[in-house]
Amino acid sequence: MKKILVILFIGLNLYSYGQNKITGTITDINNEPLTGVEVYVEKFKKGTATDENGYFELSNIPNSTLKVTAHYMGYKTQVKTVNFTKPEIELNFVLKEFSYQIDEIVISTPFNKLQSENAIKVVSIKLNEIENSGSTTLTEAISSIPGVDMIAKGTGVAKPVIRGLSATNVLMLNNGVKMENFQFSENHPFIVDEFGVDHIEVIKGPASLLYGSDAVGGVINIIKEKPALDGKITGDFNTKYHTNTDGFSLNAGVKGNSNQVNWGIRTGYKNHADYEDGNGDYIPNTRFQEKSLKANIGLRKSFGVFNMYYDFNRPQLGMSVGNVKNFEKGRGIDFWYQDLTSHLISSRNTLFLSDYKVDVNLAYQLNNRKLQTDENTPAFEMVDMDLNTFSYEVKTHFPSTEKTEYVFGLQGSSQTNRNHEAPNHVIPDADVNDISVFGLLQHTFLEKLKTQVGLRYDYRSISSEEETNKEAIDNDYGNISGSLGATYPINDNFLLRANLASAYRTPNIAELTQNGYHGTRFEVGNPDLDTQRSYEADLSFHYHTKQLMIDVSGFYNRINDYIYIAPTSESLDNGDTVYQYSQTDSKLYGGEFIVNYTPIEWLNINTTYSYLIGKEDSGNYLPYIPQNKVRFDVKLQKEKIGKLYNSYFKIGGLLAEDQNNPSIYETETDGYFLLNAGIGTQLKIGDEMINVSIQANNLLNETYIDHLSTLKDLNYNNIGRNIVATIKIPFTIK
Structure with missing residues (x-):
């Protein structure tokens, strides 16, 4: 396996790829520019924000089919797919105002779709919700999600429960990596904290697939x-x-x-x-x-x-x-x-x-x-x-x-x-x-x-x-x-x-x-x-x-x-x-x-x-x-x-x-x-x-x-x- 990966990596460097650019503007439904909208390419780990004219620019983007997300507090998140047919693509967004976020990009499933497009329901809790919960541990904060609870021995030893299942029936990922630390007992908490977290996604139900x-x-x-x-x-x-x-x-x-x-x-x-x-x-x-x-x-x-x-x-x-x-x-x-x-x-x-x-x-x-x-x-x-x-x-x-x-x-x-x-x-x-x-x-x-x-x-x-x-x-x-x-x-x-x-x-x-x-x-x-x-x-x-x-x-x-x-x-x-x-x-x-x-x-x-x-x-x-x-x-x-x-x-x-x-x-x-x-x-x-x-x-x-x-x-x-x-x-x- 390691040899295959090395050969693949070396082979990739023999190819020449174009340096592409995405530009555009983001406005509301009244055509007013929105300043400070986060524009992010999840797969490329690259983002920027719109200026006072609603303009954004993302450069050095690879030749690939990628999803671009526009996220702004108080507005419905939008995702658009870019497939480069020329070096520079213009991508404009019109965001609809909403009182709360009803749709977010899901990281925990392979396609990185919006929640509304996902057959597997995924619930998320954001960092500011964790910070404002008054919880002493990350697990306690997660337990505010309906269907999620915790087995606890006081304030420091807590373990998540999802729809009645816990211990090795529930899997915790740290940025996509399955956490392994003696999970066979209710007294063995996952070794993780809320520091440096963007948000947490929870799949309620079987996810062995x-x-x-x-x-x-x-x-x-x-x-x-x-x-x-x-x-x-x-x-x-x-x-x-x-x-x-x-x-x-x-x-x-x-x-x-x-x-x-x-x-x-x-x-x-x-x-x-x-x-x-x-x-x-x-x-x-x-x-x-x-x-x-x-x-x-x-x-x-x-x-x-x-x-x-x-x-x-x-x-x-x-x-x-x-x-x-x-x-x-x-x-x-x-x-x-x-x-x-x-x-x-x-x-x-x-x-x-x-x-x-x-x-x-x-x-x-x-x-x-x-x-x-x-x-x-x-x-x-x-x-x-x-x-x-x-x-x-x-x-x-x-x-x-x-x-x-x-x-x-x-x-x-x-x-x-x-x-x-x-x-x-x-x-x-x-x-x-x-x-x-x-x-x-x-x-x-x-x-x-x-x-x-x-x-x-x-x-x-x-x-x-x-x-x-x-x-x-x-x-x-x-x-x-x-x-x-x-x-x-x-x-x-x-x-x-x-x-x-x-x-x-x-x-x-x-x-x-x-x-x-x-x-x-x-x-x-x-x-x-x-x-x-x-x-x-x-x-x-x-x-x-x-x-x-x-x-x-x-x-x-x-x-x-x-x-x-x-x-x-x-x-x-x-x-x-x-x-x-x-x-x-x-x-x-x-x-x-x-x-x-x-x-x-x-x-x-x-x-x-x-x-x-x-x-x-x-x-x-x-x-x-x-x-x-x-x-x-x-x-x-x-x-x-x-x-x-x-x-x-x-x-x-x-x-x-x-x-x-x-x-x-x-x-x-x-x-x-x-x-x-x-x-x-x-x-x-x-x-x-x-x-x-x-x-x-x-x-x-x-x-x-x-x-x-x-x-x-x-x-x-x-x-x-x-x-x-x-x-x-x-x-x-x-």
């Missing part, structure tokens, strides 16, 4: 911030303070872009003490801290785009367990904590061969996991293991027509888990190798009916070393995934979307091999586990006008051989219960309902409702099914008040219903109501806009326990009132 195993429940793709505009060097400094945890976060970054080279660097730090509940009681050892560093460099040539990224994260996460009680509230990380280190080096490249585009993506991840326990309890020794993953992907976008686009790809990875001197091997030394091929076709019938169909085959081998209490395994799995979907706009305001998908998940090393303590719980694997198979049907209706948007989504997910862990009737000599992995046929069904209404320019009302049922075929309910929830926000906003810009005040809440359908291993959970509020504005200093905001979550200081809190068994409540102050200072060097 695109990403392979672990995408049964859905995908969360963290999209990095875009390069600086041509000829610019810009940066920003951000700080937050949380009253409840006496916590703070800092991050700063700078990025630049010349004619052919773009680069960036960003660093961040978080530090939180133990949180307090609504009664004013602190929850022991929920403290955490995290350091991060991100850097990137990119090169744009007429024959291709080449980008290198480096991500470093070092979280230290306190673990609140039953025997950790005898210390005061604080922030020192001393014992019973996870010490995690993640290095991710990735290379994401696109080669332009006339009408063909070839994506060549490589990545290497090194994850070290240490669990430092209480030195006075020798039964729970420290864990220390490395997970190394090399992954590769080659996707070919074939010449497209106005109606048809198709892509074929090859993906694979090689993974090793190795234990160090620590005596507690949660999982043994093991190797996992994957290889897959897939194809995806999109075709438009009858001018409006956009269809997508795809097929994928995966092969996985898992082998492990024999240990004193663990037998060696050597298992092979072969799986086929498929998807068929369509979107149909009945008119300019009404869109229908439907999708049928089959996905799978192979058992992971922990589920096959565990036989010992994992944290404070004794867990036993099952080497005879079969592949978990999912069949899901999705149907959604989308209606929008300039002032009103209504979105209704429903789904039914049939899962054969659903893998779960549960307590058994067995116990150890010390009385601890033995937990073991098992399988059962199950189903999940439900949906989401969204209404967004802007009756007048300065008022926005948003309401969402998420409903979910998860049951085994036996009639028992599945574990970790979130409470049905209603969220609402009323937002007052004004573009300019004196010297203040884009000012807003919002008040809203979260109403969680009673969870009266727990699994046989859980207890029922009472509902609760949280009142939230926020205020923010921008101050113009010179040419820069300083963002200032204050968010108050759980304003009434409600005492409650969420059904997905893993601290529920210890009778520890969720976090009480938390007021978050945020300042973001952008700056321009050049």
Whole structure:
């Protein structure tokens, strides 16, 4: 494979490609020029902004079919396809005013279509929504999306749940790279933060066709911030303070872009003490801290785009367990904590061969996991293991027509888990190798009916070393995934979307091999586990006008051989219960309902409702099914008040219903109501806009326990009132 790529790269340099230019103007429907519109070519990682006359220019563009996006706040995003028949193309846009963005380019699917043209529904949350959420972690911010929730052990250890599925049923991507860091437990969070993020895309439902195993429940793709505009060097400094945890976060970054080279660097730090509940009681050892560093460099040539990224994260996460009680509230990380280190080096490249585009993506991840326990309890020794993953992907976008686009790809990875001197091997030394091929076709019938169909085959081998209490395994799995979907706009305001998908998940090393303590719980694997198979049907209706948007989504997910862990009737000599992995046929069904209404320019009302049922075929309910929830926000906003810009005040809440359908291993959970509020504005200093905001979550200081809190068994409540102050200072060097 490596030789083929080298030969291909050298061959490309033998060709001569034209240096093309795109120029144009962007106006509103009254033919008035729009200043500051972002014009961006996603595949070429190149962008600019319109001047005071609405004029823009993009030079040194390759000979290829490319999509050009025009994005402007308060207007509907437009995408146009450019196919160069001459060196200079004129491309003009007329943008229609809208109260909110209803259509965005989707990065997580191969065709980079607008959401309205995508058969697979993808929901996005932008950086400013994350920053203004008052959340302590990225996962907490994502959980505001209808159908998305989180399993949490306090404020620092949180894991996403998509329509009732979590752990290795949900896949998280860091800029397109599948994250690998011991995802087999609800207490192992993804090692990632919100620093340097542009937006996050969430696929709700099976996505194994695109990403392979672990995408049964859905995908969360963290999209990095875009390069600086041509000829610019810009940066920003951000700080937050949380009253409840006496916590703070800092991050700063700078990025630049010349004619052919773009680069960036960003660093961040978080530090939180133990949180307090609504009664004013602190929850022991929920403290955490995290350091991060991100850097990137990119090169744009007429024959291709080449980008290198480096991500470093070092979280230290306190673990609140039953025997950790005898210390005061604080922030020192001393014992019973996870010490995690993640290095991710990735290379994401696109080669332009006339009408063909070839994506060549490589990545290497090194994850070290240490669990430092209480030195006075020798039964729970420290864990220390490395997970190394090399992954590769080659996707070919074939010449497209106005109606048809198709892509074929090859993906694979090689993974090793190795234990160090620590005596507690949660999982043994093991190797996992994957290889897959897939194809995806999109075709438009009858001018409006956009269809997508795809097929994928995966092969996985898992082998492990024999240990004193663990037998060696050597298992092979072969799986086929498929998807068929369509979107149909009945008119300019009404869109229908439907999708049928089959996905799978192979058992992971922990589920096959565990036989010992994992944290404070004794867990036993099952080497005879079969592949978990999912069949899901999705149907959604989308209606929008300039002032009103209504979105209704429903789904039914049939899962054969659903893998779960549960307590058994067995116990150890010390009385601890033995937990073991098992399988059962199950189903999940439900949906989401969204209404967004802007009756007048300065008022926005948003309401969402998420409903979910998860049951085994036996009639028992599945574990970790979130409470049905209603969220609402009323937002007052004004573009300019004196010297203040884009000012807003919002008040809203979260109403969680009673969870009266727990699994046989859980207890029922009472509902609760949280009142939230926020205020923010921008101050113009010179040419820069300083963002200032204050968010108050759980304003009434409600005492409650969420059904997905893993601290529920210890009778520890969720976090009480938390007021978050945020300042973001952008700056321009050049």
